[in-house]
Amino acid sequence: MLQPNQQKELARMALQLRYDLVEMIGVGNAGHLGGSSSLAETVSLLYFHKMHFSVEQLGDPNRDRLVLSKGHAALIQYAALCEKGLFPREELKRVKTLDGLLQGHPDLSIPGIEAVTGSLGQGLSISLGMALALRLDKSPARVYTIMGDGEQSEGQLWEAAMATANFKVDNLTAFLDWNKVQATGPTKAVFSIPDLDKKWAAFGWNVEKADGHNFDSILEAIEKAQTVKGKPSIIILDTIKGKGFSFAEGNAAYHNGILTEETYKQALKELDTIKAGI
Numbered sequence: 194m195l196q197p198n199q200q201k202e203l204a205r206m207a208l209q210l211r212y213d214l215v216e217m218i219g220v221g222n223a224g225h226l227g228g229s230s231s232l233a234e235t236v237s238l239l240y241f242h243k244m245h246f247s248v249e250q251l252g253d254p255n256r257d258r259l260v261l262s263k264g265h266a267a268l269i270q271y272a273a274l275c276e277k278g279l280f281p282r283e284e285l286k287r288v289k290t291l292d293g294l295l296q297g298h299p300d301l302s303i304p305g306i307e308a309v310t311g312s313l314g315q316g317l318s319i320s321l322g323m324a325l326a327l328r329l330d331k332s333p334a335r336v337y338t339i340m341g342d343g344e345q346s347e348g349q350l351w352e353a354a355m356a357t358a359n360f361k362v363d364n365l366t367a368f369l370d371w372n373k374v375q376a377t378g379p380t381k382a383v384f385s386i387p388d389l390d391k392k393w394a395a396f397g398w399n400v401e402k403a404d405g406h407n408f409d410s411i412l413e414a415i416e417k418a419q420t421v422k423g424k425p426s427i428i429i430l431d432t433i434k435g436k437g438f439s440f441a442e443g444n445a446a447y448h449n450g451i452l453t454e455e456t457y458k459q460a461l462k463e464l465d466t467i468k469a470g471i
């Protein structure tokens with residue numbers, strides 16, 4: 194359980210990451226607001242509480258790694274890396290520009306990014322390779338990987354799921370951001386994959402569930418998962434796509450939508466209201 198002051202700090206961080214998302218997208222530009230904001234709590238908890246990872250540890254082979262398999266949600270990872278001091282804030286304003294550091298999908302030229310992702314379905318394979326290498330090196334480091342629910346339709350992911358279980362990899366924790374909406378509509382309607390919990394369990398994984406907007410719930414699931422030896426764990430995060438922005442919540446239009454002057458102002462106003470309550 195987190196202490197009240199830790200809860201507060203993490204809530205402030207998740208809020209800051211959401212402010213950063215709005216700043217990065219700006220007015221008149223498209224950006225992946227929905228699938229980024231559904232991860233604000235998990236990413237805050239990982240980078241600012243759980244992971245052994247800091248500017249000083251960048252080249253440390255024993256650092257924990259976070260691979261964002263749903264690479265289109267890069268903005269949330271950029272926000273966290275910026276708040277950790279890996280690059281200056283000015284870069285947030287230059288996101289997705291040719292001269293900027295931060296491209297539309299994660300790239301190894303960005304400090305703190307561990308893998309190039311964006312073509313869905315590949316992050317678990319990459320994470321498995323990292324986890325196996327760390328195990329060979331007898332490293333205490335852990336690999337975290339975050340997938341989307343729409344992403345679950347990628348075949349490569351299920352090969353990696355079988356391989357991870359086959360090799361009894363337990364230094365890897367996967368997350369499934371179950372926000373129930375993908376790029377063009379509800380995940381159920383676009384490509385229905387029922388019983389994801391049962392499917393992952395059938396593939397040999399320990400399955401945990403968490404409220405993806407509740408720090409204690411996520412942390413409890415991570416800690417429980419990490420007591421399980423000899424098999425990989427996946428945490429299914431019950432989340433809301435676009436969480437924190439009423440116009441975007443559960444709305445596929447904000448998967449990669451444009452913020453107008455009006456929605457930009459509304460987004461900031463809604464965040465200010467959350468801020469007042471923390």
Ligand SMILES: Cc1ncc(C[n+]2csc(CCOP(=O)(O)OP(=O)(O)O)c2C)c(N)n1
Pocket residue numbers: 227228229231263265266311312313314340341342343344345370372374375376380434
């Ligand atoms: C191999 C591949 N196919 C298609 C796409 C296009 N695409 C980008 S995001 C997306 C939807 C992803 O949905 P989900 O995994 O649920 O992400 P979230 O809603 O959490 O953002 C798709 C199909 C892609 N990036 N890679």
